[in-house]
Amino acid sequence: MGNETPLSSRDATAAWLTAASALTTILIGLVVLVGWAFDSDAMRRFFVDGLHMLPNTAVGFVAGGTSLLMQHRLFPRSGLRWRISRGLALLVLLLGALTLYERVLERGTGIDEIIFSDALRRFPYRPYGRMATNSTVSFILAGAALFLLDGATERVRRIAHLFGTIGITIATLALVGHLYGAHALYSMDAYAGMTTATALAFFTLYAGILCARPGTSWAGRLLSRGGGGMLARRILLAITLVPLFLGLAYIHARSSETVSREVGMAIVVVVMMGIQLTVVLRAARAVQEGEKVQAVALDKEAAARGEAERANRAKNDFLAVMSHELRTPLNAVIGYSALMRDGIPDPATKGQRQQLDRIGASAKHLLALIDEVLTLSQLELGEERVSPTQISVASLVEEVSAMMELEARRKGLDLALHCPPSDVTIVTDAGKLRQALLNLVGNAVKFTDRGGVSVLARVDADGETILFTVQDTGLGIAPDHLAKVFDAFWQVDQAATRRAGGTGLGLHVTRRIVRLLGGDVLVESTFGVGSAFTITLPRMAWSVSDEHRVALAAESEERSVGARG
Secondary structure, eight states: OTTSOOOOHHHHHHHHHHHHHHHHHHHHHHHHHHHHHTTOHHHHTTTTSSSOOOHHHHHHHHHHHHHHHHTOTTSOOOHHHHHHHHHHHHHHHHHHHHHHHHHHHTOOOSGGGSSSHHHHHTSOOSSTTOOOHHHHHHHHHHHHHHHHTTOSSHHHHHHHHHHHHHHHHHHHHHHHHHHHTOHHHHOSSSSOOOOHHHHHHHHHHHHHHHHHSGGGSHHHHHHOSSHHHHHHHHHHHHHHHHHHHHHHHHHHHHHTTSSOHHHHHHHHHHHHHHHHHHHHHHHHHHHHHHHHHHHHHHHHHHHHHHHHHHHHHHHHHHHHHHHHHHHHHHHHHHHHHHHHHTTSSSOOOHHHHHHHHHHHHHHHHHHHHHHHHHHHHHHHHTOOOOOOEEEEHHHHHHHHHHHHHHHHHHTTOEEEEEOOOTTOEEEEOHHHHHHHHHHHHHHHHHTOOSSEEEEEEEEOTTSSEEEEEEEEOSSOOOGGGGGGTTSTTOOSOHHHHHHHOOOSOHHHHHHHHHHHTTOEEEEEEETTTEEEEEEEEESSOOSSOHHHHHHHHHHHHHHHHHHHO
16 A cells, blocks of 8 residues: 555545445344344334335345445555455346346246345235335445446546446435435335335445546546646535525425415525526636736746746857957967967977867867857847759768768778669758768767668658768667657767767757758667668758748647657
């Protein structure tokens, strides 16, 4: 029990009501059985009216209440207890079904004479010991509902609660019938009817069934701690108890001839209209108060969103300015280190050239990181513009591969190209597509230690789409990480990233760029085997404005973030 999830306030209330209903049902049945055992007339009637509850009926309530109590969700789950509770549910169903069979076909099965047969013969009920038809139907519904309460599917569980709703309706009609003296509401047979105690026991049993699993029952909405639940409970009291007492008052007034039928009915109608109007006004006020609270929350949310957007813009402005400012000295460092390595103004020794190579490599790496940050800030500010030109797909792939060939050779990797004929072209922003491809190929080389990297460019079957696939034999990506690889500053393998270097911006920037160009980036990977990133782009430039293209790319990014969230 200690490992179970704590119940919500609604579920805790429902659990308490379920236990109380089950215990009340068992108590009613036990009191009646004790009354039959010790020949106590008041206990056989459960102290409420002149009709006796029959022994079989009392046994059904003890079995049904026990089955409900054993299915209480606060108890630890047990296979034995589950089987016993289902067995008791079937017993209740069988009791109702056999008695209904006796009623409909007027045949005895001996079930009515199992207990207290001698005592039953002293009463004028015929056939003696046989419960009323509406009681048999109620037991059938109760047994089925208890058996299906934890059904395998939600549909089965909803059927259980449907049976519970029908059963509590029958019990309510019987109670109202006894209260108003309306025989037809609690009796379907000429000489037998549902007693007040029986109707009360059925009501408590069905109330417990409906509260047992509030998540699939309308009772859960009534027990909710939210505004809807509170409003529903208030309305429920107004539309059930008040009309009930009004009906009693009307009957009493008519029986004492205090008012005429017309005047009495007019008073009832006017009072009901007033009550309904009061309920409507209270509901409207509750809704208005909720709307005010919601409006205040929305205003605060809008203000917070505006503040966050201003802060984000300020951050992006800062990154853009700082990136530009850092590029200038870095270019100077790269340029002067290259001059010194080439012997200008004086020849460098072998050791000095090695150190200058390290300086140049570090400066270029830092410059690449700054370029990524600058590109990201420009994308977020909406300042990136697309300049479509017609370029050869094969030439672009070969150009990108040439940039990474030296690094691949240094790591002993094969860099394979598979390109369409040179006359296959694409109309897009060549610089941005080159940057996206370079990011993917660079990542593949960076995180691959053995095997190779292949770059495949091909025209899709529709002839309108170009696909660029970069495949490697590197680390691979675990399935639970695939949805995160395009997040900003997120890295799959922290240890490998520290060894290879990087900020985690490359893939994020790549997807933003490709979406800006009207395409997308997809990933497939098998952990420990390798990964494949595919860029899909339309062959022709969009015939829309740059501003609209930026907006569409931003919307695509928001949808991606929403899907991951």
